[in-house]
Amino acid sequence: xxxxxxxxxxxxxxxxxxxxxxxxxxxxxxxxxxxxxxxxxxxxxxxxxxxxxxxxxxxxxxxxxxxxxxxxxxxxxxxxxxxxxxxxxxxxxxxxxxxxxxxxxxxxxxxxxxxxxxxxxxxxxxxxxxxxxxxxxxxxxxxxxxxxxxxxxxxxxxxxxxxxxxxxxxxxxxxxxxxxxxxxxxxxxxxxxxxxxx
Amino acid sequence: xxxxxxxxxxxxxxxxxxxxxxxxxxxxxxxxxxxxxxxxxxxxxxxxxxxxxxxxxxxxxxxxxxxxxxxxxxxxxxxxxxxxxxxxxxxxxxx
Numbered sequence: 001x002x003x004x005x006x007x008x009x010x011x012x013x014x015x016x017x018x019x020x021x022x023x024x025x026x027x028x029x030x031x032x033x034x035x036x037x038x039x040x041x042x043x044x045x046x047x048x049x050x051x052x053x054x055x056x057x058x059x060x061x062x063x064x065x066x067x068x069x070x071x072x073x074x075x076x077x078x079x080x081x082x083x084x085x086x087x088x089x090x091x092x093x094x095x096x097x098x099x100x101x102x103x104x105x106x107x108x109x110x111x112x113x114x115x116x117x118x119x120x121x122x123x124x125x126x127x128x129x130x131x132x133x134x135x136x137x138x139x140x141x142x143x144x145x146x147x148x149x150x151x152x153x154x155x156x157x158x159x160x161x162x163x164x165x166x167x168x169x170x171x172x173x174x175x176x177x178x179x180x181x182x183x184x185x186x187x188x189x190x191x192x193x194x195x196x197x198x
Numbered sequence: 199x200x201x202x203x204x205x206x207x208x209x210x211x212x213x214x215x216x217x218x219x220x221x222x223x224x225x226x227x228x229x230x231x232x233x234x235x236x237x238x239x240x241x242x243x244x245x246x247x248x249x250x251x252x253x254x255x256x257x258x259x260x261x262x263x264x265x266x267x268x269x270x271x272x273x274x275x276x277x278x279x280x281x282x283x284x285x286x287x288x289x290x291x292x293x
Contacts, residue, residue: 002215057219058240
């Protein structure tokens with residue numbers, strides 16, 4: 001795939017100069033919606049005569065896409081304080097940084113993998129209705145992207161559980177995997193995930 | 199150039215990543231170009247070009263640059279407008 005670099009020359013049609021012009025790729029702020037919206041730090045081609053942004057290479061699309069479609073969803077539930085402590089303890093075990101942030105990566109990862117893991121789905125069902133899962137003294141708010149949100153909704157469908165029950169089940173699965181019965185394999189897998197995420 | 203030649207050339211550019219997207223008169227990105235906003239993928243555009251019939255293709259002149267052919271594909275209610283400035287393809291619209 002062709003990758004353009006900053007300073008590279010090309011050609012394009014410049015509507016301001018009304019001609020085919022020589023262009024140079026540079027990092028620009030690209031506007032849209034009549035100038036009401038913008039995307040920063042986009043590689044774009046500017047006219048060598050008038051400096052107008054005249055074209056955008058395909059390689060800049062992921063950055064633009066992020067701006068247009070990076071919808072964040074919020075999953076909010078109430079859980080007992082000891083479930084929050086489990087999340088923080090489990091996150092802290094890896095010692096990569098702030099457990100408060102790592103706990104969110106951990107939960108998002110479990111939502112992502114539970115969707116296609118029958119054993120984990122069964123565990124979530126079992127854990128979510130246990131006495132240990134009961135209580136509601138603490139509010140947990142989790143920001144997720146479209147992909148995780150879709151998996152979460154799918155999980156709700158296949159388990160017939162509420163979002164609160166699913167998150168409680170997931171936290172207790174994390175408790176099993178990291179705090180109660182950790183295996184080297186599982187810890188190594190999670191370590192890679194948190195290392196990359198953090 | 200007929201459909202077959204234009205399509206082959208367009209797909210070659212798409213596969214090799216030699217793709218640029220035209221901005222509007224004010225230098226803004228055009229939200230009607232769903233390829234630049236990431237709502238359609240390069241692979242999907244290739245499939246749309248491959249499914250275009252002869253009656254769904256036309257070529258006209260660029261409204262500013264004399265001698266520059268603008269190609270329009272209209273497969274499956276899509277509207278794909280592009281031209282070539284060698285060695286790249288430039289998309290005006292994909293919606």
